Amino acid sequence: MQKREVPWARGILYGVYQRRLRRGLTPDVLPHHVAMIIDGNRRWARQLGFDSAAHGHRAGAAKMREFLKWCDDLGISVVTLYLLSSDNLTNRPTEELAELTKIIAKLAEELSRYRDWRVQQVGSKAGLPEPLVAALNAAEARTARKKGLHINLAVGYGGRTEITDAMRSIVGAHLASGGRLEDLAETLTPDLIGAHLYTSGQPDPDLVIRTSGEQRISDFMLWQSAHSEFYFVEALGPDLRQVDFLRALRDFARRQRRFGG
Template identity: 80%
Template sequence: MQNSDRSLGRGLLYRMYQRRLQRGLGPGSVPRHVAMIIDGNRRWAKQLGYDTAAHGHRAGAAKMREFLEWCDDLGIRVVTLYLLSSDNLSNRAPDELADLIEIIAELAEELSHYRDWRVQHVGSDAGLPEPLVAALDAAEHRTADKRGLHVNLAVGYGGRTEITDAMRAIVAAHHAEGRSLEDLAERLTPDLIGEHLYTGGQPDPDLVIRTSGEQRLSDFMLWQSAHSEFYFVEALGPDLRKVDFLRALRDYAKRHRRFGG
């Protein structure tokens, strides 16, 4: 068999396997909210011999739009993409950070014109350059009335900072109402804190996925993921395949969620 024939055969088997995985997902087995830690873009670029990490970040951004399409087509309602942590603002080389900021701004612009998706920035503006903040704000404003897939872009995001900001907002509102410290202690509940997170009003992620084989949260959605299921994929971010995602959903569907039990 010639190489082209073998490639065609492998492609056919791959598509058949992909369809079988997708048919196996029942209507109640698909999570409402999937959170994705896209990791491995720099390693991908280095392995392919590129001279800068920007090639990997661009490939990762393209994969994230494809990933969102998979989610939308399967009926998932909310997706959160971890694109830039608050720690990245200080631990990345200036040239790489500048490229990454430009890529994220372009992605936000692109997603805000795609399908019926609603784009929301979840994170802090602190430390972000003004053009990126403007791009995120514009995407959020442009899609505010859309009712399709809800896409959270976690940019300038840190889980501990998010919880701190929520507590500050609660205390500030309580103080403005002239209430006592004792009253605040009585009113303070997990539900109240959840309402003041960047994702307030949204369901917590049912499934958190991370690419590149790393098995850690990296300060991502610490509060919201308290009862989430986790799935770690060996593939580097740009190499993620739909089959990998469907396997994650199949694994999720088989789990018995105990919610702390």
């Protein structure tokens, strides 16, 4: 006779497993900066029969609030969430994009009022609707002096655009200081370029996680992730469990980082 699985028993076993995973993650093996590519929200909505992708985006935003708590409770210092790419601004249906920007604006406002978290947009404001720009600016201003978890909201973000903007900034600063254009090449270094990125002054991500089983980086932190470790989770964004995250951290702790070697 086949035994039936008891849901509450499975929950107990997951709880035990989760606590065991967490006990094995000491501060010395944890990443300082985790970057998350939240993917699969639209697929999640379709699979559940919703007629709008907004249901998936709202569920994904709720999961990201939960994810940030997991990171904060473990003592991780910086988290970057990839929420809206610059490509999304041109390749998503207008109605879906309007709903998504409202969801991001609400998320930014909520995060800026939670714990001692600092919120910062990384990306360009070009092409973003004014209400979203206002919400991001307000969140940054409200949390500017906070010292807790540093949250980067990658909104209107593109890795190639970021590097392009950094080079333009370097050229502009060089010329403004009286430097000659022909001398600029001698001043260029990786550190100088890094100082002009959206994430200037922050550590590069140690670990980049992507949900939904897709194994690509989609123009995300191209410069900063040069030496990052990558981990791909099968779960769709809204279905991400703490156990999945702890497994990613355990995998990271077991890797021998080579930093390009």
